[in-house]
Amino acid sequence: MSKDALPDLAQQLHSVAIHLLRRLRRTDDRMGLSGPRASALSVLVFGGPASLAQLAKAEQVKPPTMARLVDALEAAGLARRETDKSDLRAVRIRATPKGRKLLLEGRARRLRQLTQLLEAATAPERAAMTTAVSTLRRLLKQSD
Amino acid sequence: MSKDALPDLAQQLHSVAIHLLRRLRRTDDRMGLSGPRASALSVLVFGGPASLAQLAKAEQVKPPTMARLVDALEAAGLARRETDKSDLRAVRIRATPKGRKLLLEGRARRLRQLTQLLEAATAPERAAMTTAVSTLRRLLKQSD
DNA sequence: GCAATTTCGTTAGCTATGCTAATTAATTCG
């Protein structure tokens, strides 16, 4: 691979990431939950109850932004704020059974759709994607 | 590659795309231009002058949304609305020299950063990423 | 050739997501 191909790869990587996410968002929409809300709920479902600050950090947003997302999840009956007995300033945010169910269904739907998309790839192509994904994860982590 | 790895790949693909774009946005911020604005300007710089409807379609947003982006680009002196002599309803939107300069500089900066990131990959890893990118482009295009 | 329709863009107004600054309440530390 020539050195000159690197900027080109970078450019195409950028473009394809944008288009991929745009596509995935369509499926998330069927969950009736926006990307940020679905993502926050996902942290609660897979990571368990968390404080607002923890949730904000996990989603890389500021606390006021996360507070509003939690407001929306709560209003939809998908999460609950609970008081933390050991620190009365803090709140424990927990996914409700309804929230857990909705998220798991949405995730299954997205995985079905994505899996279907990826099934059109040949075995070597899938292998290349697997390598590419783990490489990118490493590079992003290193330069954090 | 086992069949069971596909959903897992899908999941990681999703995650890595989110993190990659999050990282790239940091660099774009230095251009002093939000993502949507930079993206619209990019269409003008690389695709030439366009009508509002064409621009909206290219960016997959509705006309009112694009109109506001163009307002902002115009206010910043980066693009101009021109009247179309052959259709007095339409506007031709064109990047100004200043807009072109800003975008090209930003693009160069992003490419430098991304190229730097990718330089930490081994040759086979780069090859895998190249294959992965073109595969994804094909899959996304097919299922449009 | 003129009326009806369609098209292009804008305006108005709503929702959502992000931010910072300031506030309140609780905890910790000196």
Next chain:
DNA sequence: CGAATTAATTAGCATAGCTAACGAAATTGC
């Protein structure tokens, strides 16, 4: 105990997305 720190909320701002409704121009059809 009082001061500083921490957790969350409130208020207010900017950006970006949408739909609905409108005016002006172009096109269609009779």
